[in-house]
Amino acid sequence: MSRIFSGIQPSGSLHIGNYLGAVKNWAELQHKYESFFCIVDYHAITVPYEPADLRARTADMALGLLAAGLDPSKCTLFVQSMVPEHTELAWIFNTLTPLGELERQTQFKEKASKEQSVPAGLLNYPVLQAADILLYRAELVPVGEDQLQHLELSREIARKWNTRFDPPKQAYFPEPKGLLTPARRIMGLDGQAKMSKSLGNTVELLEDPKSIWEKLKPAVTDPKRVRRTDPGTPEVCNIYHLHKAFSPTETVDHVAVQCRSAGWGCIDCKKVLHESMEKELIPIRARAAEIAANPAKMKKDLAAGADHARAVASGTMKEVKEKMGLA
Numbered sequence: 001m002s003r004i005f006s007g008i009q010p011s012g013s014l015h016i017g018n019y020l021g022a023v024k025n026w027a028e029l030q031h032k033y034e035s036f037f038c039i040v041d042y043h044a045i046t047v048p049y050e051p052a053d054l055r056a057r058t059a060d061m062a063l064g065l066l067a068a069g070l071d072p073s074k075c076t077l078f079v080q081s082m083v084p085e086h087t088e089l090a091w092i093f094n095t096l097t098p099l100g101e102l103e104r105q106t107q108f109k110e111k112a113s114k115e116q117s118v119p120a121g122l123l124n125y126p127v128l129q130a131a132d133i134l135l136y137r138a139e140l141v142p143v144g145e146d147q148l149q150h151l152e153l154s155r156e157i158a159r160k161w162n163t164r165f166d167p168p169k170q171a172y173f174p175e176p177k178g179l180l181t182p183a184r185r186i187m188g189l190d191g192q193a194k195m196s197k198s199l200g201n202t203v204e205l206l207e208d209p210k211s212i213w214e215k216l217k218p219a220v221t222d223p224k225r226v227r228r229t230d231p232g233t234p235e236v237c238n239i240y241h242l243h244k245a246f247s248p249t250e251t252v253d254h255v256a257v258q259c260r261s262a263g264w265g266c267i268d269c270k271k272v273l274h275e276s277m278e279k280e281l282i283p284i285r286a287r288a289a290e291i292a293a294n295p296a297k298m299k300k301d302l303a304a305g306a307d308h309a310r311a312v313a314s315g316t317m318k319e320v321k322e323k324m325g326l327a
């Protein structure tokens with residue numbers, strides 16, 4: 001069975017972009033692959049944060065992931081800092097990664113532009129990500145589109161390490177490939193940038209219906225639909241793309257017709273989207289309530305996940321160190 005690995009930062013609340021681009025897919029893939037899913041708290045400390053918030057967010061993220069359908073009896077769900085081998089392998093990969101490659105990563109440039117003083121950890125973020133994936137020698141990585149550039153670097157790091165330290169086969173680490181969903185890049189409701197925990201432009205997966213509606217009402221649509229009677233172009237509208245992710249095909253087709261003919265105003269279209277979202281989100285909220293009622297079970301599941309991850313990770317590190325002449 002092929003292995004998959006993916007991670008999510010506890011840098012804020014799990015949102016519908018994370019869910020549609022990655023986590024919903026994880027819940028399906030856990031039945032087909034040997035799956036490792038990681039709450040990457042060492043990644044989240046590369047930007048300013050409060051320790052007490054981080055602990056709470058890590059627990060909230062675990063709750064959200066379980067509510068979204070991850071099943072600890074089917075997959076290995078764990079917190080990165082509970083498995084120290086991640087940072088150990090990251091150091092090794094740091095010695096192989098060209099500085100120039102790190103400096104040209106889009107995510108680094110975006111996040112660094114917001115900081116007065118840029119920590120080296122932000123630059124080295126993709127090296128730790130390569131270690132996360134390769135520690136489990138995962139072949140597939142289900143992520144959103146924004147992570148493809150980092151993944152390309154993970155492949156390059158795997159190739160470099162294999163060439164240098166795994167003669168003659170040069171194949172110890174597989175070159176991991178990305179797995180995308182049709183909703184690979186969900187935009188924020190302001191229509192300005194991708195939906196991101198750190199940008200505050202999100203709809204949270206566990207947000208209450210009223211608050212979701214308050215966000216949907218002013219959300220940006222086709223900018224050329226100024227008046228109610230102006231016909232629209234669904235393809236340029238974020239709401240239409242959310243329909244594609246949440247509504248049944250007949251509704252999506254109907255939305256397109258109503259938009260192009262100005263049969264519906266944008267508010268009508270948003271009401272239908274809200275209903276479709278509720279259909280998917282109500283069972284997730286119900287599961288979240290059940291999980292929240294038993295925090296001891298969640299803690300136990302995460303500890304068991306970390307134990308299993310550590311067993312695999314320490315096996316990899318042993319072989320890596322042997323091949324590299326380390327103690």
Ligand code: ATP
Nearest residue numbers: 009011017021022143144184185186195196197198
């Ligand atoms: P941050 O702003 O702190 O970087 P984020 O919202 O980008 O948070 P990550 O933890 O960096 O979330 O990413 C978790 C997963 O969600 C990754 O696989 C990423 O590709 C995916 N993802 C993040 N944002 C989106 C989006 N807007 N659309 C689709 N997938 C997304």
Ligand code: MG
Nearest residue numbers: 009146196197
């Ligand atoms: Mg991100």
